[in-house]
Amino acid sequence: MFSRYKLTNKIIKYGRMCDEKNFTPGYSGNISARYRDGMLITVSGSSNGYLKPADIVFTNFSGESLEKGKKPSSEKFLHIELYKRRPEFNYIIHVHAPYLSSFASAGRDLMAPVMAENVFYFGGIPLAEYALPSSGQLVENTAKFFDKYDAVLMANHGFIVGSKTIEDAYMKLELAESYAQVVLNTEILGGAKVLDENQAKEILSLR
Numbered sequence: 639m640f641s642r643y644k645l646t647n648k649i650i651k652y653g654r655m656c657d658e659k660n661f662t663p664g665y666s667g668n669i670s671a672r673y674r675d676g677m678l679i680t681v682s683g684s685s686n687g688y689l690k691p692a693d694i695v696f697t698n699f700s701g702e703s704l705e706k707g708k709k710p711s712s713e714k715f716l717h718i719e720l721y722k723r724r725p726e727f728n729y730i731i732h733v734h735a736p737y738l739s740s741f742a743s744a745g746r747d748l749m750a751p752v753m754a755e756n757v758f759y760f761g762g763i764p765l766a767e768y769a770l771p772s773s774g775q776l777v778e779n780t781a782k783f784f785d786k787y788d789a790v791l792m793a794n795h796g797f798i799v800g801s802k803t804i805e806d807a808y809m810k811l812e813l814a815e816s817y818a819q820v821v822l823n824t825e826i827l828g829g830a831k832v833l834d835e836n837q838a839k840e841i842l843s844l845r
């Protein structure tokens with residue numbers, strides 16, 4: 639397992655990268671890394687693009703801050719639930735990236751097989767039903783999709799992805815956001831020519 643110092647630096651670095659691509663405007667989003675028997679997560683009210691080491695807090699899986707005066711992100715319970723459900727996840731990135739959030743806010747999932755690469759990496763990106771941010775209902779509505787998928791749209795809210803490495807979680811976020819942009823563009827061009835079931839199966843067999 640990486641040291642706290644190294645994990646903190648990774649969170650800061652990828653937070654900045656998310657910001658550079660406008661995936662995490664303003665105070666939106668949060669990032670965490672599995673650490674010891676809990677996680678390191680960005681503090682409440684922090685901005686992913688401008689994180690300092692003091693903006694990361696060690697939190698146990700009951701959601702309690704283990705560092706005096708630091709309050710973990712309000713979405714901590716969603717992160718905890720995903721770490722419990724997916725033991726191989728070591729990092730989780732949650733953002734309000736504009737194209738993904740547009741689909742989430744229009745009540746549209748990204749399950750249709752429009753681009754081969756996305757079928758390969760995601761299978762599909764389902765849409766979790768709306769619930770109040772930071773609520774137990776949001777955790778329930780969203781976490782269940784992670785039994786089958788690694789990335790989920792959250793209705794009227796944003797996107798969340800988990801992975802074994804932060805590099806992979808970030809790459810999947812980049813892919814998903816550009817995919818959402820492509821799907822939106824296809825609609826301007828008269829609609830995507832969706833791959834058929836056999837073509838989709840063929841791609842999945844390459845995994």
Ligand SMILES: [Zn+2]
Nearest residue numbers: 666667795796
């Ligand atoms: Zn959010």
